Ligand SMILES: C[C@](O)(CO)[C@H](O)COP(=O)(O)OP(=O)(O)OC[C@H]1O[C@@H](n2ccc(N)nc2=O)[C@H](O)[C@@H]1O
């Protein structure tokens with residue numbers, strides 16, 4: 001079988017369908033209980049092996065230096081974990097997800113890079129090894145590496161598959177960036193929510209970051225209140241995005257249009273953006289990798 005030299009893969013968004021903060025570790029990181037689910041929408045990454053050993057990424061992201069970009073950090077981390085020379089790679093990012101939006105875009109980019117390069121470089125690392133590498137890049141990377149909707153504990157690295165409902169969602173990004181470290185470091189953050197079981201969480205939970213985020217950015221509170229007129233809306237992660245589950249694509253489309261209309265006639269700030277997407281319990285990244293596997297097993301391309 002010829003090994004592939006290029007690959008295009010999705011880097012989907014995630015939602016935290018609930019997020020309880022149950023403690024704080026000695027290193028300052030917080031212990032969470034959360035339900036992670038993927039959206040069938042997000043960024044796309046293209047990878048093409050090079051003749052030399054250089055790793056390139058384009059385009060640059062505004063406000064993120066090359067050394068900080070999680071895509072390059074993931075590629076270099078993987079390269080350094082292997083004791084032999086590897087070909088370089090040209091990576092192109094088609095960015096759609098807002099940064100600092102609580103949709104995990106940077107973490108998802110990192111996970112897609114780890115899985116894509118494991119494939120192209122034919123390293124054969126298992127998911128545990130890739131998730132461990134990913135965790136050193138960010139607390140949200142492991143769930144994207146593993147690719148199943150999950151009940152997450154610890155800092156979100158202890159993951160058990162969770163069978164969540166898969167509604168349509170309308171997601172509003174209020175055009176404000178919320179610092180994850182700023183929310184977790186806030187003196188008024190609730191950090192002692194009692195532990196619950198996954199089955200209890202599946203019946204409904206809340207996001208402990210909401211009160212602090214409302215205080216830091218009252219406009220995000222307004223977005224939550226607006227969407228709660230349509231369903232059980234919630235903040236994802238530390239925000240700024242707010243999502244509202246809806247029972248059909250038609251209801252999601254209607255609400256999306258209503259918000260767009262409100263933005264157009266200046267009822268809402270024009271820095272807001274809105275999109276609709278479907279929740280999925282297998283990550284679109286893993287769906288794409290499984291299709292690759294099937295086509296290489298059957299010789300179909
Ligand atoms: C809020 C969530 O998105 C929920 O899924 C994640 O817990 C955040 O994950 P992430 O963006 O990958 O976060 P990281 O890049 O690892 O951490 C950013 C900063 O947030 C704080 N942080 C993050 C995660 C966590 N469980 N406790 C924390 O206190 C730390 O100050 C850390 O320096």
Ligand SMILES: Nc1ncnc2c1ncn2[C@@H]1O[C@H](COP(=O)(O)OP(=O)(O)OP(=O)(O)O)[C@@H](O)[C@H]1O
Nearest residue numbers: 069070099100101102103104105106107109140237
């Ligand atoms: N490839 C990347 N894409 C997006 N952000 C990146 C990337 N590389 C580094 N970053 C940095 O990571 C920060 C967080 O980005 P990300 O898109 O993951 O935020 P988020 O959606 O709030 O994530 P989370 O829910 O994990 O807090 C950005 O503000 C940016 O500075």
